[in-house]
Amino acid sequence: MSKDLLFEIGLEEVPARFIPAAIAQLKERMTQWLDGSRIAHGAVEGYATPRRLAVLVREVAEKQEDVQEEVKGPSRKIAQDEQGNWSKAALGFARSQGVNPEQFTFKELGGVEYIYATKSSIGVPTSEVLAEGLTGILHAMTFPKFMRWAAYDFKFVRPIRWLVAMYGTDVIEMEITDVKAGNMTRGHRFLGQAAEIVEPAAYVETLCGQHVIADIEERQRMILEQIDALAAEKQWRIAVKDDLLEEVLFLVETPTVLFGTFDPSFLNIPQEVLITSMREHQRYFPVLDEKGELLPYFVTVRNGGKDSLDVIAKGNEKVLRARLSDAKFFYEEDQKLEIKEAVSKLETIVFHEELGTVGDKVRRVRRLADTLAQKLSAPADTVESVSRAADICKFDLVTQMVYEFPELQGLMGEDYARKAGEKEEVAKAVFEHYQPRFSGDEVPSTLAGAIVSIADKLDTITGCFSIGIIPTGSQDPYALRRQAAGIVQIVLDRELSIGLSALFGIALDIHQNYGSMKRSAEEVRKDLHEFFGLRVKKLLSETLRYDVVDAVLSAGYDDVASAVARGTALMDAVQTGEAFKNTVESFNRVGNLAGKAVHASVNPDVFADAGERELYSAWQDVHQPYLDALGRRKAVEALTLAGQLTGAVTSFFDSVMVMAEDEGVRNNRLALLAVIHGDLKQFADFSKLVW
Incomplete structure (x- = not known):
């Protein structure tokens, strides 16, 4: 059997910027406590308004899960002496696990016998642990700023005025700062009143009847729908900025969108100034025309119903007029300041x-x-x-x-x-x-x-x-x-x-x-x-795979544009699959031996095999065009030119013994590989690619 669990913390108005993190934290702490307490449960739903933080947990089990746990102790050699008596180590282990030594069992692990203690924990009814658990959650909450009130040592984001704690239809008996939990919530500060919650599942509906939209997503939907409807009616573009929308969302419990106007003469001020003043000081949404030019209107969200909206609009207009008058004054005064004088004042900052x-x-x-x-x-x-x-x-x-x-x-x-x-x-x-x-x-x-x-x-x-x-x-x-x-x-x-x-x-x-x-x-x-x-x-x-990034950066990133071009070209090539894999393998064979070169001076007269002459000729054909392409950041072209060496490299290793007995021949062959590798490593370290 299971019941729903409701926990609501009623508060004085919480700053809007604190609420999103607070409700996320409350949900997380509730989930962690239930899981840690071995209490099975369903979805954990969070609700928040300026005056409340709440979680509703569906289908909370009526009893903790029973648990049987096997804990490994010291080895048998350490746990018992030759006579089979328990050592101090074994007795200490028994005390720490709350078991009698006679309950130990022995199991072999890696060829060594160890003692094991089996602990059984019988789950208690959920109702017996909820009060302590919810109190612990509430005490553990953290905020950017705290408050203390009255003579209480307890601190929270704002004073707690009521608590709702219910498990099914039963009230959880708990108390914080002389506030006892019950099943009575409070509605909208002006439009609603106290209301009884008959069961947790009725929480949202009960609050809705008291003019509180507790569901965050529903409240946001209502705001946006009203804004869209107003914009369509007036043929406006209402600039809704996400951070302002979130702030407004947590300033209201019953959202009602309205609009007001301001003196068009203020439009002589740069519109960015007016928009900033409206958004930052008044939490208003600016109104634009189809060309993105500011219109002498604003949109705001009231925490209440639709009664007397004209009076509310006039009050907002009066406040905004004062703000814009200040902005106009600052703007006009600033223009009296000469740039030379302003620059000289920077010496004092x-x-x-x-x-x-x-x-x-x-x-x-x-x-x-x-x-x-x-x-x-x-x-x-x-x-x-x-x-x-x-x-x-x-x-x-x-x-x-x-x-x-x-x-x-x-x-x-x-x-x-x-x-x-x-x-x-x-x-x-x-x-x-x-x-x-x-x-x-x-x-x-x-x-x-x-x-x-x-x-x-x-x-x-x-x-x-x-x-x-x-x-x-x-x-x-x-x-x-x-x-x-x-x-x-x-x-x-x-x-x-x-x-x-x-x-x-x-x-x-x-x-x-x-x-x-x-x-x-x-x-x-x-x-x-x-x-x-x-x-x-x-x-x-x-945009690139980690190994491609590592390969390209190993070749240098001083020229940022070149690094990006090389990375993009290499990523495209890698995605072609097997054909390019063969090319990379040939490049890596060159690199593996290039490090053994004692010099990088190639003498064609020392060549003793057609394979090395063919490779040298192929390298000469692409060497300068390849470097030129890299210099012009033409990475695809450079990689294509480098790829033309693949056949010659393969033939070279198939037909030539690089580590020849003749020291001069051997060093000349290693030098050839070194100069080729010197070119290739300017593009990427191909050995870092993962297939």
Whole structure:
């Protein structure tokens, strides 16, 4: 027989951002406790609103499972003396297992006899352990922040106001902070009232009758359906951002969508400012037209029914008007600040206590960007734009708008720079130098933006590494992994002709001159190489097999675009199957003997067999075209050329004794294999491929 189990924790309003993790944790802890207590059960369902966390467990067995367990003890030789008396080791084992030594049995394992204790545990009724178990679960819950209330030592995310604990129709007797569990839940704070739950299965329906939609998925469906219906009715595009939707979802118990309006004159402010203000401050969804332009409307979700929606809308409009007025004020005031003055204020902002101010960082970024522009042979006008963009890339950090909304950094800089008369490429680069901001984000669309972005990110990474700040495990407070991945993405997507080692060299020279380095340049260079290697490996692993990734990276990844091209070509070739397997086997036979070469100088006059002459001729035919193809990142072409050696290699090993008795002949043959292997290993280490 089985019964359903319900456990609801009634709380004062919990911050929305805490709830998803909290309900997942409650479900996990409930499942672990039931399984650990040998109590069979069905599905564990989680429910959550701002005022409650609850789990409903289906078909919970009425009794723990009986268990009989056999535990291995010491060997018989240790457990008994020559007279058959039990040793201290055996008696200690018996006490630890709660059995009498006379209950021991003997079993042979690996030619040695051991004593075994058989423990039996009779399951107790589930109802007898539920109170202790649920109390333990509640005490074990963790949150980003805790609260204590009244004179209680107990702490939780918010004060507990009621508890529902039911096993079937029976109430589980338990108490926390003078709150006794019962079968009475509470409905919507304003629309509902206390209600009796007759059985766990009636939980959701009972709450629904009190204007509480406890089912998270159902509540989200209701919100989205209402938004879609409003959008269709008004012919709007309502921008629903997932993180905002999740937050709104856990702010309401009965969701009702409504809309309001704001003064169209606010549309003179950049729409990103208005959208950010609506989302971050008011939790509103912005309304766009078919072209993606902001309209003077907003959509919000009320925690309640449809009564007096016009009054609610007016209240929201009043609050939003104040917010947008603040934004308008900040925007207008910021434009009175000259860029030169804003840049000078960067000298008062500390970037890092060991790396100086933001002003120091900007000067390093300028030098790095200028050098990088020269290395890339950028056009003269782009070089000029790079210098100016690097000089002013951080100026908007001192504006009131960015102080209020840090996520608008770069975006406001672009707008203010454009209004101040800066070149379009410069203004664009001020925004783009932050890109990509996250995985999957766009890379800078302009060369100037790409160069300044690389310079900014590389300065941060190199600076941190130079003073010993290197990400370990999950710790990466300065987001260095994300910035390194951004550099790799920019270099790859824009097909920039510069290697990672060249980038490291530029940055290290600048930091050495700055004088902040606490570690040697070679140490930092080595760490940077490994750090970026992991980023390239992660990039390749998204689409390639692990062995293909390892093979390609073994040949080098300084040229990121080349590594990606070689990886893609090799993966395609591997998937062709047996034909390419034969080619790889021939390459590996070359590599196995190439390491024995004492020199890499091949003398055709020493050849004594047609097979080696044929292989040498085949290699000469493909050698330069192969290297040229690699240099142009034409990996498929290079691999095809290398594959043309397969027949000659096979014939060579079939007809030639490489380790000939004549030392000169032997070394010449090994040298031939070494030069061929030297070419092949520039593509990949084919020995790492797994078939």
